[in-house]
Amino acid sequence: MADAPDRESMSYDVVVVGGGPAGLAAAIRLRQLAQSEGRDLSVAVIEKGSEIGAHILSGAVIDPIALDELIPDWKEKGAPLSTPVTDDRFLVLGPSGAVGIPHFLLPPLMSNRGNFIASLGNLCRWLAQQAEALGAEIYPGFAGAEILYAEDGRVKGVATGDMGLAKDGHRKESFARGVALLGKYTLFAEGARGSLTKQIIKRFALDKGRSPQKFGIGLKELWQLAPERHKPGLVMHSMGFPLDDKTGGGSFIYHFDDNLASVGFVVHLDYENPYLSPFGEFQRFKEHPAIRPMLAGGKRIAYGARAITEGGLQSVPKLVFPGGALIGCAAGVVNVPRIKGSHNAMKTGMLAAEAAFQAIGEGREGASLDAYEAAFRQSWAYRDLYRVRNVKPLWSRFGTMLGVALGGLDMWMNNLGLGMPITLNHRKPDYATLIEARRARKIAYPKPDGAVSFDLLSSVYLSGTNHEEDQPVHLTLADPSLPIARNLPLYDEPAQRYCPAGVFEVLRDAEGQNPRFVINAQNCVHCKTCDIKDPAQNINWVVPGGGGGPNYPNM
Ligand SMILES: Cc1cc2nc3c(=O)[nH]c(=O)nc-3n(C[C@H](O)[C@H](O)[C@H](O)COP(=O)(O)OP(=O)(O)OC[C@H]3O[C@@H](n4cnc5c(N)ncnc54)[C@H](O)[C@@H]3O)c2cc1C
Ligand code: SF4
Secondary structure: OOOOOOOEEEEEEEEEEOOOHHHHHHHHHHHHHHHHHOOOOOEEEEEOOOOOOOOOOOOOEEOOHHHHHHOOOOOOOOOOOOEEOOEEEEEEEOOOOEEEOOHHHOOHHHOOOOOEEOOHHHHHHHHHHHHHHOOOEEEEOOOEEEEEEOOOOOEEEEEEOOEEEOOOOOEEEEEEOOEEEEEEEEEEOOOOOOHHHHHHHHHOOOOOOOOOOOEEEEEEEEEEOOHHHOOOOEEEEEEEOOOOOOOOEEEEEEEEOOOEEEEEEEEEOOOOOOOOOHHHHHHHHHOOOOOHHHHOOOEEEEEEEEEEEOOOHHHOOOOEEOOEEEOHHHOOOOEOOOOEOHHHHHHHHHHHHHHHHHHHHOOOOOOOOHHHHHHHHOOHHHHHHHOOOOHHHHHHHHHHHHHHHHHHHHHHHHHOOOOOOOOOOOOOOHHHOOOOHHHOOOOOOOOOOOOOOOOHHHHHHOOOOEOOOOOOOOEEEOOOOHHHHHHHHHHOOOHHHHOOOOOEEEEOOOOOOOOEEEEOHHHOOOOOHHHHHOOOOOEEEOOOOOOOEOOOOOO
């Protein structure tokens, strides 16, 4: 920034960008190793949410395999995993009926036995307490806005965003320059479609030779169910209605704690129809006769949305570069058929921490943590992803019914050691899958009933989203003319529908002429879908002022 005052800088051994399960597991492992070897090692974690957990949205059914390794006495230490899975159901929904798939037909690796239903946000809050107790420094409300490079090109840290800039970019009285956080190693733990991670992948060509990353958008509501309808420990998944066979996705409902249920819906972002609204599909799902009775008499208490990585193993980029590494869903470690990524996110954080600790101990700074990449390939997290690597490509190629059946067969064969010997690639990135609006079927979504289905505005209200209004818009357009000049005629500007927070609108004058593209940035729930799905790849999501965004209580 021209004539900006110099940044203050703070130096650490390791800087972690993102306080989700991956980043916090890394911080904990680093401090555990330092304590056990009696070494001095400083770790800072920055988190863009107003507090740890504020931006975490997940299911979540949690496989405790990584937590067992990281904090074996997590139960005694009070980790918020109190609802074990006791009932596991899978439904195929038609327009008015449902068929249950018997559990014995599902591949064993899909089983949720031994897993726990919880709020991942609350687990992160607890992990942050453990990290702090071990001596890590955690800074919520600070967003990593810029990557800092040393003269030789290695990453030397990140800078937090400047505070007190007005919408037009001028400095307000409250202006304060961001802080440079310098680390011998920087771990990027931003989750799906990280804004800095995206730059790192490009700069170091980490995705060379890999399939394009694939994503879904997950929408979720937290419900307080009528006590007679609540069955703690119940896990229910569905596919089919309301999505057509060509559109991937499905639902999850997890009953936990005191009458709480996580009710969610994932739409794969390689959908074709520009008229599709993931939010509208989610609302329709809840009106299905197999679902509505469960929600009747209950109360919706929170709403949010977040992208989920779906590319699997073939889309995991190279994990290391000089001065740092990608961990967790910044690298895309979700097991798609299991809809689980938090266990792998934590494991990659732990492995990167071990490699960084060793390198620092040997006096190597800013090197490439190749030991982390090698350890990942030997880990159970790699095997977890390897066994299911062909499920998503089969689903994309053959549609939901046939594709999922073939994927299930492949998982069964894998279980017997006879899975497909090849790895199928993903063909197109998600931004390239829309068909033109003139060839697409228009979709009329029913009016919400206010009992189980709701409108967008009341939903966004329940996300607790808040951004300071007078700040530069964080949804930046490389070419401001493209939404109206290109996306509107070709795709009826799909941003109006794919955004789960109503951020993008096309407004016209009283005669219905002169369309203009409006960005209501203050509503953004940081799901990153626009950055992924915009067909012109013209929207670049950058971090707003630290602390802005959703305030999820226990998502
Ligand atoms: C709808 C849905 C359902 C899911 N269900 C399950 C499930 O049932 N079980 C399961 O195991 N997994 C599930 N997952 C996947 C799981 O949530 C992810 O695998 C996991 O959260 C990844 O952890 P992470 O730490 O890599 O990233 P995240 O959890 O996304 O955390 C990243 C953190 O970094 C912060 N951040 C990002 N950028 C910056 C920046 N520039 N500066 C500072 N902070 C930043 C974010 O605010 C966030 O707090 C689900 C995901 C979704 C979306
Ligand atoms: S503006 Fe983009 S990141 Fe924000 S809620 Fe909408 S789609 Fe998600």
